Amino acid sequence: MIFGTREVGWLAPVLARALPGIGAVLALSLLAAALGLALPMLTKLVIDRGIMARDMGRLVHYAALSFALGLGAVALGIANGMVHLRASADMLADLRQRAFDAALRRDPARKDLPLGETMARLDGDSGEIQRFAFDTVLVAIGALFRLAGGVALMAWLDWRLVLLPVLLTPIELIFLTLARPRTQSLAGEVRDQRGALSSTLAETLSLRQTLAALGASQARLAHFGEQQHSQIAGLMRQRLWAETVGAVSQILGAVVRAGVLLVGGWLVVRGDWPLGTLIAYLAYAAMMQGPLRNLLGLYHAQARSKVAVARLDALFAAARDEEGPAPPRAMEEITLTRLRAAGARHQPVSAVLRTGSRVLLDGPSGIGKTRLVATLTRDAPVECGAAEIDGRAVGDFGPAALRGLILHLPQRPGIMRGTLGENLRLAAPRAGDAALWQALEQADLGVWARSRAGLDTDLAETGADLSGGMRQRISLARAFLAESPVMVFDESFSEIDEAGAMRILAALETRFPERLLIFIAHNGPVRGLDFDQRITLSSIAPLRLSSRGETPNQRENAREKAV
Ligand SMILES: Nc1ncnc2c1ncn2[C@@H]1O[C@H](COP(=O)(O)OP(=O)(O)OP(=O)(O)O)[C@@H](O)[C@H]1O
Incomplete structure (x- = not known):
């Protein structure tokens, strides 16, 4: 043989x-x-x-x-x-x-x-x-x-x-x-x-x-x-x-x-x-x-x-099949039942996340916030519990289709070598220039892009020639172009100045009133939003690290919400 x-x-x-x-x-x-x-x-x-x-x-x-x-x-x-x-x-x-x-x-x-x-x-x-x-x-x-x-x-x-x-x-x-x-x-x-x-x-x-x-x-x-x-x-x-x-x-x-x-x-x-x-x-x-x-x-x-x-x-x-049935785009709610991702260190969490609501996912560094959200697109294995979309287990859907429903903006924005326009079109390949400019304005990048070569501005590999805030803004501009009914902003504003972050958050609010927006943020203006729900992950073992944005109030909240 x-x-x-x-x-x-x-x-x-x-x-x-x-x-x-x-x-x-x-x-x-x-x-x-x-x-x-x-x-x-x-x-x-x-x-x-x-x-x-x-x-x-x-x-x-x-x-x-x-x-x-x-x-x-x-x-x-x-x-x-x-x-x-x-x-x-x-x-x-x-x-x-x-x-x-x-x-x-x-x-x-x-x-x-x-x-x-x-x-x-x-x-x-x-x-x-x-x-x-x-x-x-x-x-x-x-x-x-x-x-x-x-x-x-x-x-x-x-x-x-x-x-x-x-x-x-x-x-x-x-x-x-x-x-x-x-x-x-x-x-x-x-x-x-x-x-x-x-x-x-x-x-x-x-x-x-x-x-x-x-x-x-x-x-x-x-x-x-x-x-x-x-x-x-x-x-x-x-x-x-x-x-x-x-x-x-x-x-x-x-x-x-x-x-x-x-x-x-x-x-x-x-x-x-x-x-x-x-x-x-x-x-x-x-x-x-x-x-x-x-x-x-x-x-x-x-x-x-x-x-x-x-x-x-x-x-x-080690490859897996990314295809599979798509969840309904007009979904009503995501249900988490005593859920924890593999590698995470929080107590199992239960919650119902409804479309149109704003949710803060909170907890100290390294506890498993990112991993928890990643289980929703099957990008992290589940250790215990279950996640459902309108009553159907997330595992019944294909990862590619789940990512079409839930856009998880990664903590570290990914910028590719190429033009600004090419980078934005990764999120919406068929979007016209007008839509791209609108997204740039909403992500507080309009002035900057006009001062450069507009959509033809060349970006270096990994966005090495941009500031951290610029990279995050480009990532956010992609979110304005995406059609996902659920969006996760994972520390997406951490390097943006306060005034800029407020403008982008206001634009998000106006643009997507019907979508489910989940935020993960240790500090900054994001934490001042009027959230419908705050889910605080509490650790199974004492954690030495603590987030800078944690206040006695939030710790109180954590005790109440943790399941
Ligand atoms: N690919 C992976 N495989 C296994 N474990 C992982 C993986 N990525 C992260 N972890 C572990 O899962 C735990 C939770 O990580 P996660 O990134 O979800 O934390 P977080 O709460 O989002 O932290 P931070 O606020 O610092 O971003 C960490 O202990 C980490 O070591």
Whole structure:
């Protein structure tokens, strides 16, 4: 079995789609192999029937034929190269697309995979699988054809000498079988090192400013240097092993060549063989070397690709289905019954959240406010209790559809490299410019956007060239564009000046009187809103941390509301 049954679930469709391309490349490479096999035979004819027989007519005839075949081989080589590149690149793209999709659908119940590690798998491991499943297998089939054809032609020239390579092959096979486990473990080591290296790069670069502020950049650089050294050492070990394995087949090849030279030379001296036969025989023996190595190398290439398949499989296995039924858009209420998210530290909470109301979700840092809201979109697993939308369990709906109903503005606003307009349209892809400008005004960004390039203002990756308040305003502008009947503002105003926050809150109030708005805020003007409901999470164990905005009044409130 090349791969396990679980992997076949995602690999089989990729291979099925690649099949026509593989077929085309296979046909072309078999044709090229047939041409390649014919050439030494023609050389033999040129020598024996032309040169040795002193027949100029035949000499010219076979030489011309040989030249034509050579030209054909060149043309075929080019065509094969182009078709091969196209088909194998298509297959890699297909595999990466699926793996990327799986990475985007990662089940929140699974531990996060570091960014760099995920990227190394998407790029490096997909490439390794593509190289094996496409390139290596194809090369091996071509090699098999060349080998069989070559051996047949050699046997046709003289069957006795074919016994030499045939007898040596089992020795090589035994050696390769014994060597395979080490090939696999070394490949695993190298791939893991590559993942670790990418993780360090991605994490360090994304924390560049923090590390610089702490004076820790050089230490990270030194750590990266050490990782590089151990990667190089791993690569050297892998290479040395590959060379050792390869050397064995080369030595056996040299034994075959020496044997042919000795025995064939002896047959020519005795007058049993014409010289052309010896030359053709030697050419075939040399030609067999590459295919034999490819074929036997296939066995080890599969061991390496198994490592890559397992690493990519971990991405596929951790993905979940995001589709599912949609909750009613005209929903009335969300009911929480003794609910707590996994990882949270508050007492189970019960509440009914009605459409059109304003709710403050309160509690000290780290108690589980964000996680509680995340259970509503199935972005955090439930530890106990239940959440329902109009009497139906949240689990009955698909996460994607739930996110269409409930917009959870994350605590850290996500800004992508691109224009301001592109960033806003993430929330409403079909919104016109007028709607975007309206959202900018409502999010208190109109003046700023006009002073820049308007909707065409370029934003840097993660919004690194913006102030914290600007990033939060862009995130809020997206909320004004979204059509979600429920919105969660998770510390969405924490970095905005008081006057600005008041303006945005007033705009929210006017714009969305019918929606359910849930706020999480430790301090600032948000806490002064006229809430219909305050839900305060109280801890199951004494917490050392306390929110700055907590007042004796609110603590009193907490005791009343906590269930
Ligand atoms: N992805 C996760 N998997 C498991 N546990 C998590 C995850 N994210 C957060 N937690 C844990 O859940 C607990 C609650 O985190 P949460 O972010 O919900 O707190 P919070 O009340 O919103 O805090 P803050 O006010 O500081 O934002 C924390 O102890 C945290 O360590």
